[in-house]
Amino acid sequence: MIIKECIAVVTGASSGIGLELCRLMAAEGAEVYGLCRRPVPHDHPRISWLQTDVTDRLAVDRAFDTVLKRHRAVDLLVNNAGFGLFGSVETLDPDEWQRLLATNLTAPFLCTRRVVPGMKERKRGTIVNISSIAGKRGFANGSAYCASKFALNGFSESLREELRGEGIRVCSINPGSTATEFFQHTGIEPKKLMRTEDVARAILSLIELPDDILPDQLVLRPL
Template sequence: MSRNKVAIVTGASRGIGRVLALRLAKLRYDLVLTSRSLAELESLQEECRRLGQDALALQSDVSDENSVRGMFAQSLEHYGKIDLLVNNAGLGIFNSVLETSLADWERVLKVNLTGPFICAKAAFEHMRQRNAGTIINISSAAGLKAYAGQAAYTASKHGLQGLSKVMAEEGRQYNIRVHAICPGGVATEMLAKSRPDLLGDQLIQPEDVADMMEYLLALPPRVSVDVLHLRRFNSATF
């Protein structure tokens, strides 16, 4: 069994997920890096190893239960435990209600909502046996507000907020801590496609999201934070 804490990061190959994984390596976590692109994961794996941490790169589809269960089995075989799950994998298809096809609707919800459910369920099964664990869901400001032209994405992230609340309630008896981070516009490829009007110097950086994750992981056992809403300074408040 690993003497370090062990974290699984989904959607780790690029964007926010890649930065979160590297931050966890700097915090001395051993890592399971997952995404659908193995080539990009392998370069990240090498970066984590250069930081002195062990890293396992596994190709996995979060929306496929068999794929997720296989990934968890390999992770447990390699490390013997899982301390942290970061549900980061996400898909953005941005259209209005009238312009959203049923196929696109189902694709977005399958990755953004069903995926975190499948991963969290697998994590719960292990963490409750150890009576310890943390799950961090990377949600979105779209899970707290409504955005025209983002029908499926907004619905999926609102669903993830609801799932996070249930997980937090059910996890308490097993000492499983559940948090949701809800960033607004983050400088990623996804945002560049959905909001080309936003300027780079106005955007949240992936490192800002990593700062929020690090804050949550450093909380003392006596307290918890359910939701962190990280917004651009120039964006609207509630």
């Protein structure tokens, strides 16, 4: 995909990997729409910030209505929004469990369903789902988060097979510990962290592969 010709939508764009991706793609000439729950101080002429709660179907539809009124279709969707919830299964709050699944799993579905028709019409497009190492290996007190990321990887795998015949690429990104706001509220202190800008550049290099190459998934870990 040629980024400078791209119409891109990134969720969870106010910080971390999402924000870095928005910056990198805008710098290369993409027209970027960042969906985020809070205002973003970063200003760039090629980034439009759309304040959106991605767990709210009506809010998601409003955001994509805005994008699709300006452009025929979306070339690239990055489903990046997510958060972690950790603790023993008997102490997990059921309402928080539902909020986690709404953010980490249902939101990618709500966004994906809005971009697929335009991608199918043009026989091209890329969907990137930001999952996690926790979507490939479970760990104690991670049942909620791991369940959401395992499910997101399953969604991605099925979607990949559903859409590859339409010229649409679906890619799964599974990062390990990254220096984002994620760990501020988890009580987890990882030994090593990857830099968000390095993870974002790795993701961008995958997106920029020629359209006839399908990058299935990318796993990134701190060395």
